Amino acid sequence: MTPITGATRLYGLLGDPIAQVRAPGLLNPVLAGRGSDAVLVPVHVPAADLRPVVAGLRQVANLHGLLVTVPHKAALLALADRATDRARLAGSVNALRREPDGTWSADTFDGDGFVRGLLAAGHDPRGRRVCLVGAGGAGSAIAVALLDAGVAGLHLADTDPDRLAALGGRLSAAYPGRVEAASRPRLADADLAVNATPLGLRPDDPPPFAVADLPAHAVVADIIMSPAETALLRAARERGLPAHPGEPMLAHQIDAYLDFFGL
């Protein structure tokens, strides 16, 4: 860790809960290694308190940026002054930076990090059929990145019909003919199945989808980082399917964060 002085630049990671977040533990040693006088601290904010907290943080002159995790990724898009096309398409942001004029610009790196992690593990999604379960903050960003990476078809499943219809509508307009949305996952012809729901964080969670219903060649990916092997990934491994864990999605975002923040 870099020693913190009065001149250290602040970055905050907003989430609820917060104790489990991994980004401070990963990013701060990288900042120290680069000699950046900057620190990322966890900021625990319940959803009901988000607006006054963000209003206050905007006035903190040495706070130069924010990372965002569950459940604030959609809400922060609305509170940013501008966002990239991919963030608006996803309806979700996970990073904001203060510009020199005091306004805040937002982007999402979840999808890019997820796809880079897949590629690094040898699972190129181009031309594949993907079943993505979970249309929340991370899931929506992953959907956009998978479509940008050239998947043949994206089947999007979520149990919240309003959320599913909103994201499905935006994606169908932007990527005609490649997107399908339904309340239940279509697994039978999926080359890659992704869990982007919180199911698996707790030991007694039901599985987000049935590994048994996938083809024998399918890759199973989970974005949950803790536990490192979820029940879903264990089921995939036991069936002999390639299992892709959550950690690479974050690890492959670190460089993108540093670029975005100019660190």
Add this chain to the structure above:
Amino acid sequence: MTPITGATRLYGLLGDPIAQVRAPGLLNPVLAGRGSDAVLVPVHVPAADLRPVVAGLRQVANLHGLLVTVPHKAALLALADRATDRARLAGSVNALRREPDGTWSADTFDGDGFVRGLLAAGHDPRGRRVCLVGAGGAGSAIAVALLDAGVAGLHLADTDPDRLAALGGRLSAAYPGRVEAASRPRLADADLAVNATPLGLRPDDPPPFAVADLPAHAVVADIIMSPAETALLRAARERGLPAHPGEPMLAHQIDAYLDFFGL
């Protein structure tokens, strides 16, 4: 430094300017040495933005306390839910902690730290006549602590007549017959003269008072920490008077902060 994780407790130091503050550099290594999973970060807040920033920080669930420096010490007294008698008498706080019920309690340790630093340097103020220049956030807390430490008389000087009258009135009521307030310092019979103004932070500042007008046995103290030897302290040294620097006031508050925050 303790590695920062999602579970690390946050403490903020509010001030404007902020780059020069010493408390994070002093306190964080102490926290690490004690194995406390807590970090103090600088929070740069201009006076005009204080209210929304504090309103936001109050809703940050893992922010457990604040330290306060120039120019916010009086304003934070008004924003706290309760304060100690000495803080209300001084009209100034420099530390706030979140209680289990979510309310904020405030205290000031500046005066206590200053007196402890004096005692450690062998300058017991008991029974002495003190001339204190500057009735701001730190000066007012030092005034209370000197009176509590048993000074025979306190001559308080400030160029702001409203501020001087308010503090002088409160102190005269609490310590009858021992307090005198005036726009100009009374130096001729002072055993100890203290600069609690910002004069001396910049090389071209005029002196806060004239060392030449003090008796030959007087002690000269400054609360400015940077530079370590102000022009005032240099003038005292050159005249052969004991010169007491600003650093001990902060160093002698560290244990008090740790106690107050339960760290």
